[in-house]
Amino acid sequence: EVQLVESGGGLVQPGGSLRLSCATSGFTLSTYWMSWVRQAPGKGLEWVANIKKDGSEKYYVDSVKGRFTISRDNAKNSLYLQMKSLRAEDTAVYYCARDPYDRPEYFDSWGQGTLVTVSS
Amino acid sequence: SYVLTQPPSVSVAPGQTASIACGGNNIGRKSVHWYQQKPGQAPVLVIYYDNNRPSGIPERFSGSKSGNTATLTISRVEAGDEADYYCHLWDRNSAHYVFGTGTKVTVL
Numbered sequence: 001e002v003q004l005v006e007s008g009g010g011l012v013q014p015g016g017s018l019r020l021s022c023a024t025s026g027f028t029l030s031t032y033w034m035s036w037v038r039q040a041p042g043k044g045l046e047w048v049a050n051i052k053k054d055g056s057e058k059y060y061v062d063s064v065k066g067r068f069t070i071s072r073d074n075a076k077n078s079l080y081l082q083m084k085s086l087r088a089e090d091t092a093v094y095y096c097a098r099d100p101y102d103r104p105e106y107f108d109s110w111g112q113g114t115l116v117t118v119s120s
Numbered sequence: 121s122y123v124l125t126q127p128p129s130v131s132v133a134p135g136q137t138a139s140i141a142c143g144g145n146n147i148g149r150k151s152v153h154w155y156q157q158k159p160g161q162a163p164v165l166v167i168y169y170d171n172n173r174p175s176g177i178p179e180r181f182s183g184s185k186s187g188n189t190a191t192l193t194i195s196r197v198e199a200g201d202e203a204d205y206y207c208h209l210w211d212r213n214s215a216h217y218v219f220g221t222g223t224k225v226t227v228l
Contacts, residue, residue, distance in 0.1 A: 044220075045219040107208075112162055
């Protein structure tokens with residue numbers, strides 16, 4: 001069974017940092033593109049970043065470029081999102097999601113999400 | 121940046137058909153996917169590559185495209201179909217994933 005489990009969310013002050021993790025199981029992480037998607041309270045879905053199978057390509061939504069870094073450790077079956085210079089508008093539930101093809105197409109599996117709250 | 125526009129809400133009586141539109145420039149040339157999200161839960165893929173259903177998704181869910189609009193159709197709507205629905209695609213020009221604005225389906 002495919003499982004994605006996010007962790008690392010919490011309350012952080014504006015300007016602070018946080019590192020999210022996504023532990024995966026039930027499939028070979030190294031054969032899939034992976035993404036982070038967020039959802040602000042009461043709002044729609046917003047794609048944040050994705051990373052190629054071997055980590056050689058990374059793409060980001062403009063609003064997080066230079067502040068967020070996506071990475072992966074295939075040996076540890078884990079995906080990460082390092083977030084710096086956090087702003088109130090980064091407050092959201094963050095999901096990790098798997099792309100089932102060897103190129104970005106869509107997401108066939110999602111984690112349950114972890115809540116990040118940026119507030120003083 | 122590429123934009124996908126959906127109606128904020130659609131209301132439908134049980135047993136009737138709900139149609140959710142997703143508009144985008146030249147969407148006919150792109151592959152469109154659809155997700156269902158119920159309150160407090162992660163999204164679930166219901167349609168991929170315009171009109172394909174993942175295993176476990178009822179045949180009542182179908183997708184289509186015409187011109188600059190993709191459409192998710194839910195036939196014989198049930199109370200359990202009440203949820204938010206999002207269209208989605210990968211925009212190769214910008215190398216960005218794009219989600220639609222989302223549509224709340226209410227079963228009357």
